[in-house]
Amino acid sequence: MKQSLTQSPTEIEKYFREMVLIRKFEEKCNVAYRTGKAGGYLHVYIGQEATGVGWINSLKLGWDYVIAAYRIHAFPILMGTEPVACMAEIMGRVDGPSRGKGGSMHIYDIPRGFFGGWGIVGGHTPLGAGLAFAAKYRKEDRVTLCFLGDGAANAGVFFETLNMAALWDLPVIFIIENNEFAMGTRLEYHAADTELHKRGFPFGIKHERLDGMNVLQVKEDAQRIIDWVRENQKPYVVEVMNYRFVGHGAADNDQTLYRTAEEVEQNKERDPLHILRKIMMENNIMTEEKMEAIESEIEEQVEEIYSQALESPHPEKSEVYDHIYTDMPVEKGH
Amino acid sequence: MPTLTYRDALRQALIDEMDRDPEVFLIGEDIGRYQGTFRVTQGLFDKYGKDRVIDAPITEPGFTGMAVGAAMVGLRPVVEMMTMSFSILALDQVINSAAKVHSMTGGQASVPMVIRGPGGHANQLSAQHSHSLEGWYAHVPGLKVVVPATPADAYGMLKTAIRDDNPVIFTENPGLYALKGEVPTESGDFTVPFGKARIAREGTDVTLVAYSRMVSVCEAAADLLEKDGISAEVVDVRSLLPLDTETIYASIQKTNRAVVVYEDWRSGGFGAEIAARIGEECFDSLDAPVGRVGGLNVPTPYSRVLELECIPNEHDVVAAVRKIG
Numbered sequence: 243m244k245q246s247l248t249q250s251p252t253e254i255e256k257y258f259r260e261m262v263l264i265r266k267f268e269e270k271c272n273v274a275y276r277t278g279k280a281g282g283y284l285h286v287y288i289g290q291e292a293t294g295v296g297w298i299n300s301l302k303l304g305w306d307y308v309i310a311a312y313r314i315h316a317f318p319i320l321m322g323t324e325p326v327a328c329m330a331e332i333m334g335r336v337d338g339p340s341r342g343k344g345g346s347m348h349i350y351d352i353p354r355g356f357f358g359g360w361g362i363v364g365g366h367t368p369l370g371a372g373l374a375f376a377a378k379y380r381k382e383d384r385v386t387l388c389f390l391g392d393g394a395a396n397a398g399v400f401f402e403t404l405n406m407a408a409l410w411d412l413p414v415i416f417i418i419e420n421n422e423f424a425m426g427t428r429l430e431y432h433a434a435d436t437e438l439h440k441r442g443f444p445f446g447i448k449h450e451r452l453d454g455m456n457v458l459q460v461k462e463d464a465q466r467i468i469d470w471v472r473e474n475q476k477p478y479v480v481e482v483m484n485y486r487f488v489g490h491g492a493a494d495n496d497q498t499l500y501r502t503a504e505e506v507e508q509n510k511e512r513d514p515l516h517i518l519r520k521i522m523m524e525n526n527i528m529t530e531e532k533m534e535a536i537e538s539e540i541e542e543q544v545e546e547i548y549s550q551a552l553e554s555p556h557p558e559k560s561e562v563y564d565h566i567y568t569d570m571p572v573e574k575g576h
Numbered sequence: 577m578p579t580l581t582y583r584d585a586l587r588q589a590l591i592d593e594m595d596r597d598p599e600v601f602l603i604g605e606d607i608g609r610y611q612g613t614f615r616v617t618q619g620l621f622d623k624y625g626k627d628r629v630i631d632a633p634i635t636e637p638g639f640t641g642m643a644v645g646a647a648m649v650g651l652r653p654v655v656e657m658m659t660m661s662f663s664i665l666a667l668d669q670v671i672n673s674a675a676k677v678h679s680m681t682g683g684q685a686s687v688p689m690v691i692r693g694p695g696g697h698a699n700q701l702s703a704q705h706s707h708s709l710e711g712w713y714a715h716v717p718g719l720k721v722v723v724p725a726t727p728a729d730a731y732g733m734l735k736t737a738i739r740d741d742n743p744v745i746f747t748e749n750p751g752l753y754a755l756k757g758e759v760p761t762e763s764g765d766f767t768v769p770f771g772k773a774r775i776a777r778e779g780t781d782v783t784l785v786a787y788s789r790m791v792s793v794c795e796a797a798a799d800l801l802e803k804d805g806i807s808a809e810v811v812d813v814r815s816l817l818p819l820d821t822e823t824i825y826a827s828i829q830k831t832n833r834a835v836v837v838y839e840d841w842r843s844g845g846f847g848a849e850i851a852a853r854i855g856e857e858c859f860d861s862l863d864a865p866v867g868r869v870g871g872l873n874v875p876t877p878y879s880r881v882l883e884l885e886c887i888p889n890e891h892d893v894v895a896a897v898r899k900i901g
Contacts, residue, residue: 309645340682352684357648359680362672368638369673372645379601379627379651399668402638409633565683566717568741570771570818 249458251527255536257299257457258522261291261515262537264316266544267325268488271315271332271346275492279552280332283361284346285313289487292514293419294320296460297387300468307373309357309366310389312347313419317389323351326550335554342557343565363424364390364397367416371403374414378475385472386414393424395438407477408445415471415478416442419454421486426500442479454484455514458521485509577760583753585727585761586616586692589734590654592764594624597652600738603630603639604656604693613658614694614753640666640691644673644743647689652738660695660747661707674743675718690737690744696789696839697876697887698750706876706883708839710788711846713745714816720744720770721817725791727757729814732768739767749789749839771818775827779809782833782897785824785850787813790837790888797893806897816846821853828858835867835896837888842870864900869893 247254268286275284287294290313298308298320310317315332319325323339331338332346339351348359357373360366370388377384394400395418407414418438422429429436442449448470452463460482471478487506489497497506510516522528566572580588594600606613608621608631621629632639636657643653657663663670670691678686697706714721720742724730730748737744760766776791777798784794791812798808809827813819828834834854838847851866872886 307649338682339684340680343682344680348680350681350684352648352681357645357685360673362668365641365668365672368641368669369645369648371638372642372647373649374645375642376646376649376651379599379646399635399637399641402633402635403641405633405635406638406642410630565679565681567720568678568683568686572717 247458247525248462254458254522254527257295257461258518258528258533259536259540260295260320261457261518262540263325263543264291264294264319265515266540267319267329267547268315270544270548272492274333274548280346281334282345283312284332284492285490286488286492287313287316289513290419290421290454290484291316292457292460292518293454293482293484296457297417297464299461300464301385301387304354306384307355307357307377307386308389309370309373309386310359311363311366311391311394312359312361313391314349314359315346318349318351318354318356321351321354321356323354323356325547329547329551330554333551333554334556335551336557337551337554341561364394364400367394367397367400367403368406370414370416371407371412374407374412375410378410378412383472384413385468387417388414389417389419391424392418392420392422392429392438393432395441396433400441404441404445404447404477404479408447411476413471413475413477415467415480418479418481419484420481421484423486423490423500425490426494428500437481439479439481447477447479449479451481451483454482455512456517456521457514484514485512487513577758577762579756580727580731580759580761581753582727582730582748582755583614583616585731585759586734586748587618587620588759588761589731589738590617590620591623593735593738594628599650600652600654601628601630602654602656603632603643605632605634605658607631607656612656614750617656636662636666637669640669641673643689644669644677644687647687648677648685650688652688654690654692654738657691657693659705660693660709661705663691663693663709664707670713670719670743671716675716678742679718686741687743688741690734690746692734692746693748694750695747696749696751697883700878700880700883702878703875708845708871710745710747710816711840711844711849714846718743719817720815721747722770722815723747723788724814725752725776725788725812727755728759729768729774731759731761732766733770733814736767736770747788751789755792768814770815771820773814773820773823774812775823776810776812777808779807779831781807781831782809782835783824783827783831784808784810784835784837784893785813786810786837787816788839790839793888793890794837794893796890797897800890800894801897808897813850821857824850824854825858828854829861832861832863833900834858834862835869835893835900837869837893839871839887841873842868843873845870867896867900869896
């Protein structure tokens with residue numbers, strides 16, 4: 243896998259650190275769930291890290307917009323939200339960006355341009371078009387990334403959104419993360435045409451199927467497409483091929499219902515961290531020792547994130563009435 | 577003071593607010609080139625152009641969701657539902673998206689957006705186009721729901737709705753569009769606050785609580801009752817969420833009798849909520865059980881004879897008043 247690399251060793255180290263951080267953060271989230279520190283629905287990004295890292299690193303942070311479904315912990319962290327705040331939100335504590343009212347699926351960092359965090363499959367895709375619409379209305383050159391899963395690619399409202407995005411030339415990129423499973427239903431059992439990027443075709447939207455596992459490749463593709471959309475002010479549909487190494491959610495405790503252990507094992511060759519480690523070694527970018535040192539450093543960092551988040555208090559009961567309206571109280575009592 | 581129809585009052589409110597704030601835009605089916613199905617937006621496409629008066633594809637979930645996204649970054653969309661019945665398709669966007677943003681973001685974002693359009697029976701539009709959905713929406717925390725009954729309120733409340741930082745459901749009964757009344761448009765700054773009921777007619781013997789077109793039905797009933805020596809007070813609720821219970825209760829403390837009148841299906845409609853609250857809070861003032869008049873619990877039939885049977889009229893209201901003595 244020796245190749246001519248377009249990214250500098252510093253950049254590559256940054257991606258490696260970010261991917262390790264997400265991997266370990268997500269593993270810790272699963273621990274939080276198993277030990278009762280996090281509840282509800284919890285969906286982790288293990289196996290999909292290269293997609294988030296490659297795409298978010300290609301944006302103008304603080305200017306561009308990002309919106310996603312519910313497997314989202316990585317996005318705010320990559321955009322600059324304090325990981326402790328994210329972990330606190332996942333634990334339902336007041337130091338989360340939504341003061342514990344959002345949880346794992348509903349993390350937002352509006353000042354940094356991260357718009358959540360939505361739990362109805364496909365339901366956030368028109369909101370992504372709306373963000374892009376606002377940028378265009380104001381004649382700003384912001385690009386919107388709208389991440390969705392392969393399951394959402396069948397939703398009616400997504401087709402409606404593609405039509406509007408093309409009709410009005412909205413600068414939005416729909417990134418279908420094809421991790422091969424819509425919850426427990428395999429791609430070929432839920433999509434009549436499994437080439438999901440072709441969803442763009444009937445609307446005349448440029449569309450491509452891309453790799454989501456080699457972060458360096460992802461970064462190159464992402465930068466090329468984001469630059470094109472910013473320049474041309476038109477939508478784009480991308481299908482990114484990655485793989486979910488974990489259950490749909492933390493409560494998905496029987497993966498044998500939809501895949502074999504052998505399949506997971508085979509896919510480990512595609513693990514984005516495995517691929518990046520190999521590239522770095524073969525191109526003499528980083529020694530194995532340094533990688534291990536970075537991994538243990540980040541492991542400690544995540545332990546620290548976890549314990550700091552645990553120190554954040556639960557909300558006061560009176561907060562249940564806050565933030566329903568901007569300007570009026572709600573009635574109190576049962 | 578100029579006399580305007582309810583329809584023209586709505587249009588004037590849109591014009592005032594679009595002139596006042598360039599971030600206000602309109603989106604909906606056939607509102608631009610076609611001038612609006614009920615002509616509320618007539619002339620606005622020519623006046624403001626295609627970028628601010630946007631003809632949407634017939635995809636309510638899509639364009640409603642798009643408006644939510646645009647509102648999250650501060651634009652002020654006014655979404656027209658060709659009829660509120662079509663907003664059923666967009667319920668996910670209204671309830672799961674618009675109504676939840678402020679809470680789910682912990683106050684980081686809000687949705688300054690209006691969804692407006694005709695709600696209730698028109699004339700033989702039959703079962704799928706005649707819904708009164710304001711009670712459904714008023715069930716949802718995070719939304720505001722208003723139901724103006726007069727041209728002046730249509731004007732003043734639409735302006736308030738557009739300036740509001742929260743999602744507002746604005747219901748216009750199609751039977752009201754041609755109603756004329758004085759509207760204080762001169763200054764451009766007349767607004768009507770939400771959560772303030774209006775005494776449409778003063779009386780001493782019974783309180784009729786109503787909203788939207790049922791206010792004029794209650795006024796007609798009050799005329800009939802007056803001939804029999806019964807003095808009815810009519811309270812026009814004007815906004816369901818927030819609800820001005822104070823004005824309703826004060827009227828009942830004076831008259832000691834109440835009948836709630838609403839066009840929506842009688843069972844589970846918003847009038848049932850108002851009646852329950854009166855029962856909870858005004859028991860000591862009441863000389864009789866709270867009366868209730870609602871639409872028949874049937875899908876609206878096409879036949880005009882049958883349709884009229886479904887919609888409460890002044891005689892139904894008079895009968896309900898007599899029933900509680």
